[in-house]
Amino acid sequence: AQSVTQLGSHVSVSEGALVLLRCNYSSSVPPYLFWYVQYPNQGLQLLLKYTTGATLVKGINGFEAEFKKSETSFHLTKPSAHMSDAAEYFCAVTGLSSGSARQLTFGSGTQLTVLP
Amino acid sequence: DAGVIQSPRHEVTEMGQEVTLRCKPISGHNSLFWYRQTMMRGLELLIYFNNNVPIDDSGMPEDRFSAKMPNASFSTLKIQPSEPRDSAVYFCASSSRGEYGYTFGSGTRLTVV
Numbered sequence: 001a002q003s004v005t006q007l008g009s010h011v012s013v014s015e016g017a018l019v020l021l022r023c024n025y026s027s028s029v030p031p032y033l034f035w036y037v038q039y040p041n042q043g044l045q046l047l048l049k050y051t052t053g054a055t056l057v058k059g060i061n062g063f064e065a066e067f068k069k070s071e072t073s074f075h076l077t078k079p080s081a082h083m084s085d086a087a088e089y090f091c092a093v094t095g096l097s098s099g100s101a102r103q104l105t106f107g108s109g110t111q112l113t114v115l116p
Numbered sequence: 117d118a119g120v121i122q123s124p125r126h127e128v129t130e131m132g133q134e135v136t137l138r139c140k141p142i143s144g145h146n147s148l149f150w151y152r153q154t155m156m157r158g159l160e161l162l163i164y165f166n167n168n169v170p171i172d173d174s175g176m177p178e179d180r181f182s183a184k185m186p187n188a189s190f191s192t193l194k195i196q197p198s199e200p201r202d203s204a205v206y207f208c209a210s211s212s213r214g215e216y217g218y219t220f221g222s223g224t225r226l227t228v229v
Binding site: 032034036041042043044045046049051090092094103104106108109 | 120149158159161164172207216217218219220221222223225
C-alpha cells in the first residue's frame with residue numbers, strides 16, 4: 001500500500017523566490033513518484049516523474065524534484081517563481097504492480113500563490 | 117493527439133435527474149480511471165478499467181453511481197438519481213501499459229441543484 005503526505009496546503013512565495021513544495025511518501029514496494037500541476041478549471045498535468053535511475057529529475061516549466069529514499073521524500077523545487085506558477089500541485093505515488101494498471105495515490109495538494 | 121476528451125465540460129441538473137458523463141481516452145491507452153474532486157475530499161478514485169474490464173470499483177460511493185466501458189475508446193459514468201452532494205468535478209484519465217502516470221482530461225464540473 002502507498003500513501004502521500006504533502007506538508008502545507010497553502011504556500012506563498014514572492015516572484016523570483018525559491019519554490020519548495022514538500023512531499024513525503026510511504027510505500028511497501030519501490031515507489032514511482034510524480035508531481036502534477038492543476039491550473040484553475042483545468043485537469044491535472046504531469047510536471048515530472050521518477051521511476052528508476054537518476055534521483056534528480058527535471059520537469060517542465062523549470063521544476064525539478066529529488067527522490068531521497070532515506071528520507072522517503074520527493075520535494076518539488078524551482079529556483080525562481082513566476083506568476084504563472086500559481087496553481088495547485090499534487091504529489092502522487094504508485095508501486096510496481098503485477099497488473100497492467102497502476103493506481104496512483106495522490107496527496108491532498110498544495111496551493112501555490114506567487115506574490116508580485 | 118487530442119488527449120483525453122471529456123464531455124460535457126459543465127453540467128447543471130436538478131436533484132433526482134440522471135446524469136451521464138462521457139470520456140474518450142487516448143488511442144492506444146488500455147487503462148482508464150474516473151476520479152472525483154471536491155474541496156472537502158480532494159481527489160478520489162472512483163473506478164478504473166483495464167482493457168475495458170472494471171478492475172476496482174471500491175471507490176464508487178454508492179449504487180447510484182455506475183460506470184461502463186463498452187469499448188476501448190469510450191467510457192461513461194452515470195449517476196441516477198443525482199443528489200446535491202454529488203456536485204464536484206469529475207475527471208477521467210488514461211494510461212498505457214508500461215507508462216507510469218496518467219493523462220487527465222479537463223474534467224466535467226457537475227452541479228446538482
